[in-house]
Amino acid sequence: MGKLLVLEQPKKVGYEEYEERELLANEVRIQTLYTGISAGTELTSYRGTSPFFNKKWDATNRIFEKETETSWTYPLKQWGYEEVGKVVEIGKDVQEVEVGDIIFGTWGHKSNHIAEESFAKDRKLHKDLDPICGIFSHIGAIGINAILDANIHVGETVAVFGQGVPGQIVTQLAKLNGARVIAVDLDDTRLAFAKKFGADIILNSGKCDAAKEIKEITKGLGADVAIEISGAPRALHEAIRCAAYSGRVVSSGFIQGEPKGLYLGEEFHHNRINLVCSQISGVDPSLSYRWNRLRLNHTVMDLQKEGKLDLKGLITHTIPFDEAAKAYELLDNATEQVLQMVLAL
Known part of the structure; x- marks a missing residue:
């Protein structure tokens, strides 16, 4: 069984277990090692101040509409965008990803993630980087x-x-x-x-x-x-x-x-x-023909590897995944000096 961090209502977090399905031939299973908490965007969900909870985002016209229906509601199960994990299982047709590879990406606050080989292949962490550095991709x-x-x-x-x-x-x-x-x-x-x-x-x-x-x-x-x-x-x-x-x-x-x-x-x-x-x-x-999200992600990792960017030094707190409520309270109330908060699984 996997474990998912759920925002049940404003300022209340809980957990939900989910069944782990079998892999398809072209998929890999990633066991999350660390998941970082964004003290900006994520706290807008934690506090209930994000416009997605109050209005509906019309993706076609790219405007927020004032309707009774909102884009997001509680409980919120898809949140978190600072993850890194280890490949623990691969599908029978996977050739370019191996068990033990460290993968960075965005898959939310959960214990495991299933991804296609192409996703994992494009997001392998440099072998000489501490895995925790992978949380900074986004x-x-x-x-x-x-x-x-x-x-x-x-x-x-x-x-x-x-x-x-x-x-x-x-x-x-x-x-x-x-x-x-x-x-x-x-x-x-x-x-x-x-x-x-x-x-x-x-x-x-x-x-x-x-x-x-x-x-x-x-x-x-x-x-x-x-x-x-x-x-x-x-x-x-x-x-x-x-x-x-x-x-x-x-x-x-x-x-x-x-x-x-x-x-x-x-x-x-x-x-x-x-x-x-x-x-x-x-x-x-004017840069879109050269720059995309994946290049941005890899540039972050390359600069860390080359010692030009020190992001690991911004991590002030690492707290067990099972104590996430404490982590969010610390960020929300600023009772301690916190920069980057990380949940460890």
Whole structure:
């Protein structure tokens, strides 16, 4: 029997057992080793704030509709997107995947996953990487996608608003792109991590006017690029405030509800700010003939292997899968300093 983590209702997690079927000839069985928790997107489901619980997403027209029927309802059984596991069984026709191979991917918070050979073949983890590094395939791809949308040039100043796990990844990647990076957050511990992993300057926006500080640091020019990846409307407003005239602001955070604290009639309007949405369901159309989701995933793994990206260092908590309720409570209540939370099976 397999075991599945279920979100029974807001802020209540439980488990459900499921029957493990026999493999088809072209399939493999993956035993999950680690599954990471996204402290951003997943908490919107945990808290019930995701728009999918309140509206219906019309995939054809790509709009949310206000209807009595919603896209998601509780109990939620398909959630989680930071998984890595070991192949424990292969179908009789499988030739390019072996028992013992470590596979990264997205299959949700569950103990086992059945995948086609092609899926597993394309997602083998480098043998010299710690398997736990595999959990970053999707969240790392989100970070790289934000960097692609930012269109950073060598020597530019990039301000990154939000230093949770996605922000930490973006900070490291912006540095790799040759930028001077200013990391902004309300939490000194997160800022210390950002400094450790490459930020040139750190600013606590609760203790200063971050946008004004950035203008002074850049001798009045402002940040060439500002990336908001916290999901806080006020952070997006500050990212806009700090940007240079006609500068680029990338909105990558998952903002829910009405954006309190965002004033588009101020700096956005008067400084002709270019506001770009970055979202993992697609890449910049001008890059789409070269970049896709799988390339984003593999780039994350390659950069970790080459020692250019330190994501394992962002893991602050590893908790047994059977204690998931504790993990979500820690993230939700911020009773401890948590960056990347991982459930171990």
